[in-house]
Amino acid sequence: MQAALYSKHSTGGIRLATVPRPTLSSTIYESTSTTIIRFFLFKIINSVFVCIGYLMYLLRWLIPTIPGPYGEVADRQWVLCRVxxxxxxxxxxxxxxxDKLPHFCLPLVKWFVEDRICGIDFSGVVIEAPPGCGYTAGDAVFGTIPPFCGSFAEYVRAPTDFISHKPKNMSFAEACTIPLVGLTVVQAFEDNNLTDGQHVLVLGASGGTGYVAVQIAKIKKARVSALAGSRNAEFVKNLGADDVLCYDHSVDILKDLHSIRSIHGPFDLVFDSVSSHDPQDSNFAYETRIHNSKPKLITGMYILIGGVVTDWILAHMKRFFGIDWFAKGRQLFWVRFPNSAKRLELLRYFCETNQLKVTIANRLPFTEEGIREAFRLQMTRRTVGKIVIEIVPEK
Ligand SMILES: NC(=O)c1ccc[n+]([C@@H]2O[C@H](COP(=O)([O-])OP(=O)(O)OC[C@H]3O[C@@H](n4cnc5c(N)ncnc54)[C@H](OP(=O)(O)O)[C@@H]3O)[C@@H](O)[C@H]2O)c1
Incomplete structure (x- = not known):
């Protein structure tokens, strides 16, 4: 049975059908290829993606040291885990x-997504591992599995460079909430050289990435100003934020930011987990307002993690071709899973020394209804901390 499991990334998972994109036409899947132009655009875009894919494979075949699209390395080892x-x-x-594709590409999404299992983060126990890989059967681990492989499953096959031993002081439920958001924050801060005493502004400080960003910025001894809804002000303060601004109580957020600036100086880094291409987020135009404000509110990098589609295209150019066309002082940061074991060990250390704490907003059962409810709650954009799917319920 285990040999069969090894041939797949995950088994015993729950497969969800695609759902219509919120706020867009629900008949999109039936009606998109009705015009010839759309049909040709769909074909052209599809062909470009396929050509880039084949080119990458050809290059990797010629030069094996080139990492694949997700940074795969030739000698990667895998362990089989019970999630x-x-x-x-x-x-x-x-x-x-x-989410990121144009409307007319949705048939491609449907074709690609259907019959796949969702989920990236997981915690579990190794049940089979190749000798000398650093793990043995029975080890408790946490980490990610490559995108589109599906961690909401009974068993997963995880690359050893995507996982680490689970923090000893945490339950499986707590540990599984850390990898994706923790790696995003650690890598974004490292790439932008966050150092002692710098001034960081975290937007969306009560959400999944934001609440980790506040804690890790404090671990790095930065001064943290945080923006959240007023009902979460106490929560964010307790994470260690030095100043908490509430966007729903403030008459003028920019005025409040300038007051902080006049006392503690401009921000060296802004970590924005709110802005995205979704109008409900982009309406606030935090980036434009902060960048255009005089005197200067920010001297360093404005890091977006959920930008508009053009930002994602630039992020792909940067990742796959090394071409950085982002305007000076701004970037869309995109988490990297390959070779993340060292960063996961660092996160484990933060947890075991009680510097990084986890807040679980909801625990949901491993059923189709449970996963759909988890997604519904997550997409309200009002989750405080993280949501967990319990595959093996904890006693
Ligand atoms: N690029 C990457 O590698 C990467 C990695 C991780 C996540 N992401 C993306 O980053 C985004 C955030 O992820 P997440 O897990 O942190 O989401 P989340 O848990 O849903 O958090 C969203 C937070 O945004 C806050 N918020 C909503 N409207 C706001 C407003 N008008 N002003 C200020 N704050 C507002 C909410 O705070 P209140 O409830 O306090 O209002 C909420 O806590 C998502 O789009 C996700 O896909 C990207």
Missing amino acids: HCGGVNPVDAKFLYG
Whole structure:
């Protein structure tokens, strides 16, 4: 049975059908290829993606040291794990409606997504591992599995460079919430050289990535100003934020930011987990308002993690071709899973030394209804901390 399991990324998972993109026509799947132009555009875009894919494979075949699209390396080792819990992220839900692709590409999404299992974050127990890989059967681990492989499953096959030993002081439910958001924050701060005493502004400080960003910025001894809804002000303060601004109580957020600036100086880094291409998020135009404000509110990098589609195209150009066309002082940061074991060990250390704490907003059962409810809650954009799918319920 285990040999069969090894041939797949995950088994015993729950497969969800694609769902219509919120706020868009629900008949999209039936009616998109009705015009010739759409049909040709769909074909052209599809062909470009396929050509880039084949080109990457050809290059990797010629030069094996070139990492694949997700940074795969030739000698990667895999372990087979029994999953105990899966952590829910917005990307899991967005996966079901092709969040980043143009409307007319949705048939491609449907074709690609149907019959696949969702989920990236997991925690569980190794049941089979190749000798000398650093893990043995019985080890408790946490980490991610490559996108589109599906961690909301009974068993997963995980690359050893995507996982680490689970923090000893945490339950499986707590541990599974950390990898994706923790890696995003650690890598974004490392790439932008966050150092002691710098001034960081975290937008969306009560959400899944934001609440980890506040804690890790404090671990890095930065001064943290945080923006959240007023009902979460106390929660964010307790995470260690030095100043908490409430967007729903403030008459003028920019004025409040300038007051902080006049005392503590401009921000060295802004970590924005709110802005996205969704109008409900982009209406606030935090980036434009902060960048255009005089005197200067920010001297360093404005990091977006959920930008508009053009930002994602630039992020792909940067990742796959090394071409950085982002305007100076702004970037869309995109988490990297391959070779993340060292960063997961760092996150484990933060947890075991009680510097990084986890807040679980909801625990949901491993059923189709449970996963759909988890996605519904996640997409309200009002989750405080993280949502967990319990595959092996904890006693
Ligand atoms: N690029 C990457 O590698 C990467 C990695 C992780 C996540 N992401 C993306 O980043 C985004 C955030 O992810 P997440 O897991 O942190 O989401 P989340 O848990 O849903 O958090 C969203 C937070 O945004 C806050 N918010 C909503 N409207 C706001 C407003 N008008 N002003 C200020 N805050 C507002 C909410 O705070 P209140 O409830 O307090 O209002 C909520 O806590 C998602 O789009 C996700 O897909 C990208």
